[in-house]
Amino acid sequence: MNRLDISAARPTESVLSTNKLIKNTYILLSMTLLFSAVTAAASVMLNVPGWTYMASIIGAFLLIWLVLPRTAHSSTGLVVVFGITGLMGFGLGPILNMYLSMANGPQLVGTAMAGTGIIFLGLSGYALSSKRDFSFMGGFLVAGLLVVFMAILANLFIALPALQLAISAAVIMLMSGFILYDTSRMVNGGETNYIMATIGLYLNIYNIFVHLLSLLGALSGDD
Amino acid sequence: MDWTKIIWAVAIVAMILVLWPRAKQMMKDTPKAEKGDWQAVVLPLAFVVGFVILLIMLV
Numbered sequence: 339m340n341r342l343d344i345s346a347a348r349p350t351e352s353v354l355s356t357n358k359l360i361k362n363t364y365i366l367l368s369m370t371l372l373f374s375a376v377t378a379a380a381s382v383m384l385n386v387p388g389w390t391y392m393a394s395i396i397g398a399f400l401l402i403w404l405v406l407p408r409t410a411h412s413s414t415g416l417v418v419v420f421g422i423t424g425l426m427g428f429g430l431g432p433i434l435n436m437y438l439s440m441a442n443g444p445q446l447v448g449t450a451m452a453g454t455g456i457i458f459l460g461l462s463g464y465a466l467s468s469k470r471d472f473s474f475m476g477g478f479l480v481a482g483l484l485v486v487f488m489a490i491l492a493n494l495f496i497a498l499p500a501l502q503l504a505i506s507a508a509v510i511m512l513m514s515g516f517i518l519y520d521t522s523r524m525v526n527g528g529e530t531n532y533i534m535a536t537i538g539l540y541l542n543i544y545n546i547f548v549h550l551l552s553l554l555g556a557l558s559g560d561d
Numbered sequence: 562m563d564w565t566k567i568i569w570a571v572a573i574v575a576m577i578l579v580l581w582p583r584a585k586q587m588m589k590d591t592p593k594a595e596k597g598d599w600q601a602v603v604l605p606l607a608f609v610v611g612f613v614i615l616l617i618m619l620v
Contacts, residue, residue: 389565396572403579446620453616457609464605474598477591480584484577491573494566507613514609518602550613558620 352527360466360524362532366419367539373420374427374544381431382438394429398422402537415533423540433548437555446558450551457550458543461514465521472522475515482512503556506549513542513549 381390401422409415437443465472486508493501520538523529529538 392565392569392572396568399572399576442620449616449620453612457612460608461605468601470598470601472598472602474592474594475602477588480580480587484580484584487573487577487580491570491577494570494573510609510613511606514606515602518605550616553613554617554620557617 355530356525356527359530359532359535363524363535363539366416366532366536367543370419370423370536370540371543374423374430374540377424377427378430378434381428382434384431385435386428386431388432391429391432394425398425398429401425406533406537410531410533419533419536422537426540426544430548433551437551440555442558446551446554450547450554453550453554454543454547457510457514457546458517458539461517462521462539465518466525469525470522471526472518473526473528475519479512479515479519482508482515486512499556503553506552506556509545509549510553513545516542 401418406415406418406422409418434447437446440446486505489501489505489508493505517539520529520535520542524535529535
């Protein structure tokens with residue numbers, strides 16, 4: 339059977355549970371994004387040092403790897419999700435302060451936020467309405483992610499501005515692909531846990547925002 | 562050398578090591594694309610590229 343026909347042949351019960359999963363995921367995603375914005379604002383106002391970003395990202399990833407898989411099927415998972423997203427939002431403080439100190443900083447941050455929102459809503463809406471199965475992208479996306487990690491690692495030491503721009507562009511494309519992939523996994527039954535689905539989409543949005551801001555900051559006319 | 566670079570490097574190597582077995586499994590298990598599948602991806606991604614270029618021109 340063609341993969342496109344699977345959703346059409348699914349029983350009503352399965353469709354209802356998919357709709358519930360999608361609804362819960364988007365509600366939780368909205369709440370975590372709002373919470374992230376609050377912790378980011380707090381971090382901007384507190385003017386936290388630059389290493390906060392690194393500490394927050396490492397802390398959040400330790401929670402994602404070690405704690406979330408064990409708690410995602412219980413109500414504790416919700417607390418962990420807010421912990422992860424709050425921490426990642428707090429880590430944005432030094433980056434936002436750096437851009438906000440530029441002459442067109444508020445415009446850059448606002449454009450990156452609005453741009454991220456439009457990209458996410460457009461791609462997620464496309465995946466939801468088309469009901470296509472994007473699972474064939476999985477191998478390509480994860481291989482791309484490994485290549486990006488290696489490029490980031492290399493650029494830590496060689497510090498090429500052009501490579502930084504290429505990495506940011508690649509991350510935006512990869513995360514856009516992951517939005518299609520993750521949304522289609524919810525629609526087609528590949529993901530049944532709304533907490534895990536939320537974290538996946540949150541990470542896509544977070545990475546698009548950070549790298550779009552980096553691209554806009556580097557390529558904007560006003561330095 | 563800046564100490565934060567070393568911690569970042571250790572963290573990224575750890576991420577690669579954690580991701581590697583899962584990535585290998587995903588690459589093995591991913592279903593093959595059917596006719597028209599990639600076309601359905603290229604179109605929205607082309608929209609993203611165009612949109613980002615537009616944003617860069619606006620700022």
